Amino acid sequence: MKDSSFRIEPLGNRHRGLFCCGVKVLDRYFHRQVSQDIRRRLTACYVAICGDSDRICAYYTLSACHIPLPDLPADITRKLPAYPTIPAVRIGRLAVDQDFRGQGLGSALLVDAARRVIESDIAAFALIVDAKDEGAVAFYEHHGFSRLNVVAGAQTLFIALKGITARLESK
Ligand SMILES: CC(C)(COP(=O)(O)OP(=O)(O)OC[C@H]1O[C@@H](n2cnc3c(N)ncnc32)[C@H](O)[C@@H]1OP(=O)(O)O)[C@@H](O)C(=O)NCCC(=O)NCCS
Numbered sequence: 001m002k003d004s005s006f007r008i009e010p011l012g013n014r015h016r017g018l019f020c021c022g023v024k025v026l027d028r029y030f031h032r033q034v035s036q037d038i039r040r041r042l043t044a045c046y047v048a049i050c051g052d053s054d055r056i057c058a059y060y061t062l063s064a065c066h067i068p069l070p071d072l073p074a075d076i077t078r079k080l081p082a083y084p085t086i087p088a089v090r091i092g093r094l095a096v097d098q099d100f101r102g103q104g105l106g107s108a109l110l111v112d113a114a115r116r117v118i119e120s121d122i123a124a125f126a127l128i129v130d131a132k133d134e135g136a137v138a139f140y141e142h143h144g145f146s147r148l149n150v151v152a153g154a155q156t157l158f159i160a161l162k163g164i165t166a167r168l169e170s171k
Helices: 022-038 106-118 134-142 164-169
Strands: 006-010 045-049 054-070 085-098 126-130 156-160
Touching: 006 106, 022 045, 022 054, 022 085, 045 106, 054 106, 054 126, 085 106, 106 126, 134 156
Parallel strands: 085 126
Antiparallel strands: 006 045, 045 054, 054 085, 126 156
16 A cells, blocks of 8 residues: 555454445445354455554455356466366455545555465465456456456456465555
C-alpha cells in the first residue's frame, strides 16, 4: 500500500461499523452473513484496519475449492498430471470501503491472500476469484489473473501461486 498505516488480520469478533464498499451484495454479506459462514467453517475472513483507529477499511474471504482440470488453459495443464481436479483457494469476496479506494488496499489484500495460502501447510496450485462484473475482471487481470476456460460470460479467474507474491507486489 502506498500509505502503509494499516494492518490485516482475521475478522474475529471485531465490530464491523459502517463499512461500505458501495456494492450492496458485498456490503450485505459482510454485515449479515460472514460471521455465520466463519462459524460453520465455510469461509475465513480477513480485514484491513486503518491507522490507529479500529475502522475496517477492506475485507476479503478465503475458502477451499478445486478447479476441474479442463478449465485450465492447455499451456498449464500440459505441465500437470491428469488429475480430474486441481486444488485451489477461492477469494469469494473482496471489497474496499469507498473512503479508502485508490490507496493500494485492494492490491495489498491480494498479496496477503497469496501469502497466507503459500505459507499454509496445505498445498493449493492457484487462487481463484469470482469477479462480480467486468470492472472487477479488469482489476484482477491488472494483477495477473486470467480467465478459466469456462462457459462464455463466466467471470472466474485464476492465478497460479508459484512465484506469485513477487509478481503481485510489483503491481
Ligand atoms: C476493485 C477494488 C477492490 C479495488 O480496490 P482499490 O483499493 O481501490 O485498488 P488499489 O488502490 O489497490 O489498486 C491497485 C491497482 O489496481 C488498479 N485498479 C483498481 N481498480 C481497477 C479496475 N477496476 N480495473 C483495472 N485496474 C484497477 C489501480 O489502477 C492500481 O494500479 P497500479 O498499482 O498499477 O497503480 C475496489 O474498487 C472495490 O472494492 N470495488 C467494489 C467491490 C469489487 O468490485 N470487488 C472486486 C471483487 S468482486
